[in-house]
Amino acid sequence: MKNYHHGNLKEELISCACVMCERDGYTKLSIRSLAKESNVSQTAPYRHFKTKEDLYAAVSKNGFNKLSKAIHVDVDKKVTKKQIVDMAIKYIEFGLKNANTYDLMLGTAVGNFNNYPELLESANSVFDNFRSNFSKLANDSDEVIAFKCITLWSMVHGLVGILRKVQVIANEPLMNPDDGPMPSALFIAGNLEDHLDKVVSGIIKN
Amino acid sequence: MKNYHHGNLKEELISCACVMCERDGYTKLSIRSLAKESNVSQTAPYRHFKTKEDLYAAVSKNGFNKLSKAIHVDVDKKVTKKQIVDMAIKYIEFGLKNANTYDLMLGTAVGNFNNYPELLESANSVFDNFRSNFSKLANDSDEVIAFKCITLWSMVHGLVGILRKVQVIANEPLMNPDDGPMPSALFIAGNLEDHLDKVVSGIIKN
């Protein structure tokens, strides 16, 4: 019989799962539907992912790698405030444009990253982007750099969540500065760069 | 037959669902297990919640009401920076102590709050807490108040998410200032008040 063995099933499953995850949300991503979409039997994926969490981890790792690339800025020595603002904007854009995948990555579907060393590494590489930029911005101590990293990361992560939430609440298209019934988040969304410039300034000053 | 009609099933289902949601996480909360735990037939809940999302909305609304109470500070006229910091700490504590419920509330399990007016109102009341305090802090314009609200809300929401994530990554108990392999978030967690004091100062100065 031909094609009994696929040869490249794992990679195909992952890339297919990434598409399905972002298209339908990770909660609707089922191993069985993934198998069907990949034209293999219902349980074929279990040869490559022992549990659904394993599959989630693979998709999540993929997402962190993309996020890392998306926010990366190539600099030699000095980093400017504008570059940090750019990084923040890129992060937020990634979170909003890949909302379903972002939910998987930063949510609790994968319980413990320690069980997935590759995922852990990919997630850490995002953090390293923050750290690297802040360390090149000024001659700060490790503690201060850590402070700045976590502050900015929380800020952009929070904005992704809150902007989306208020979008849902106000039922308005995002990135539209129109003032609706709850204008604050929409106002921010329409002035994201200005907003982040102020926030980053505050973080830099410490 | 006695007790064919429960009499108070909806309220019992909701309070039971809140407990189960926080205990097991909202993804594990099933209508059938909820029915079993409440000693009614599998489909009895459907007389009170047409879909699972309806049930989620009820639990979420409950959570927003609790959050509103948790962060509320009773003030007459003037608000101090310390009170805003307190509010932020209370918010973060709520998010960390009721992590599973918080995920439901701020996640995407309930797609559109407009379909659940009571939930929308409860969620808005949280925002009103922020707005009320900032409006009493200084004589700011609505735009500036909105800016401050969304900045702080994003910050505390982001910290809840990131602190938990790094806790998972570093596999360390939270609120422990020990420096682990990724010390930044743990450092923040151990100095939450100082951290927030700086952040809030930055927000106030605008």
Place this chain on the structure above:
DNA sequence: AATTTAATGTTGACACTGCTAACATAATCA
């Protein structure tokens, strides 16, 4: 090269899930 072993695939099954239809009982209201 032949044979054993491991990897990778399929089929069938179990328990669980959301949800609907059809029916049973009880409370409300005319």
Place this chain on the structure above:
DNA sequence: TGATTATGTTAGCAGTGTCAACATTAAATT
């Protein structure tokens, strides 16, 4: 009282995660 409505139960469908048993192929060993 009788009809209507609200609220409960039972039976069943389609979909899910996961496992066991089996089939086929690739890789390793003799």
